[in-house]
Amino acid sequence: MPPVIDFYFDFSSPYGYFGSTRIDSLAQALGMETRWHPILLGPMFKTTGAAPLVQIPLKGAYGLHDMARTARLYGIPYQQPDPFPIGTVPTARIMLHLQERDPQQAKEFARRALHAYFVNNQPIGDAETALEIAVSLGADRKATADALASDTIKQKLREQNDAAMQRGVFGSPFVFVGDEPFWGFDRFDAIRLWVNQGGVARAG
């Protein structure tokens, strides 16, 4: 059986957004399924000593240039959002809640939320905006709002983020093909190369 592709992303990560537009077609071409995992880069950056890209001298200016150029080169709709980056804890919590019942709906929620932020500059980190997106997909407003405020979902997001770090995740996007880790949208070609050169068989 082919391995599952685990796709980790932060809702405020441009390269995570770019990855989200390609990961399922890449997986399909490789005959694999994907599981999507929202993460929070904040706690991860504390572990690795990283800072938000745009705050770093030299690297920040290059990063903004590279994001817009990457979108253009790969034909992905993109408008640099402002403010950027933003906190996206409610967005990640709602996705986890939706995922408990319907992983496909949760994936579609993620796609719409990422598009709303990175194309239409909508404040998807605000609970109300994130809720609207869930409701537009047929989620019950009250049930989703209740879940969002619950300790259960807060705890779950913390646990899942910790589990991702335990597994080695420290950036966005981060992909595992089975147990093989790939960091960055710029490793998507390497994923294909790795699989085609027999990586799965060697790793299995």
Add this chain to the structure above:
Amino acid sequence: MPPVIDFYFDFSSPYGYFGSTRIDSLAQALGMETRWHPILLGPMFKTTGAAPLVQIPLKGAYGLHDMARTARLYGIPYQQPDPFPIGTVPTARIMLHLQERDPQQAKEFARRALHAYFVNNQPIGDAETALEIAVSLGADRKATADALASDTIKQKLREQNDAAMQRGVFGSPFVFVGDEPFWGFDRFDAIRLWVNQGGVARAG
């Protein structure tokens, strides 16, 4: 006239080494010439707050895995050197000295030195080892050793490293196609895409 490709690399950077094995064939395919520039990441990391990759939690372990895998996927000879990283000030100084008279010889020196470190684990940061490589290319031992010890070449390396940072260079490899910046071996496909999608004409 097509723009020149400026290729910046640190002698202790695996991704810089990977880039060095491909940059001239990439440039040739695009009908362009290259200029090679040795840099020192140390002073740059002070500006960006970066640390040597392998010292960073999570990222370090992934980095070592990714270096070996990248070499394998792209068919580049590689053995993780030890110690790693190393200081390469003498290596960079010798390259600058050779470059004053013969840029092609300087490029060949860089290729041999990178191969010596990343394939044969030779201590290319030691003045004696770096000198031997220069001598193997026909450089005069005494003249090269004298240049290596001169204030002129120390000053020149400092100035060129500062000029690179002024231009926006903060990592290795770092490439400019004309004025368009690309950071990382994983942007080499983007260079080709950018040129093929009319980047040069748009930027010019």
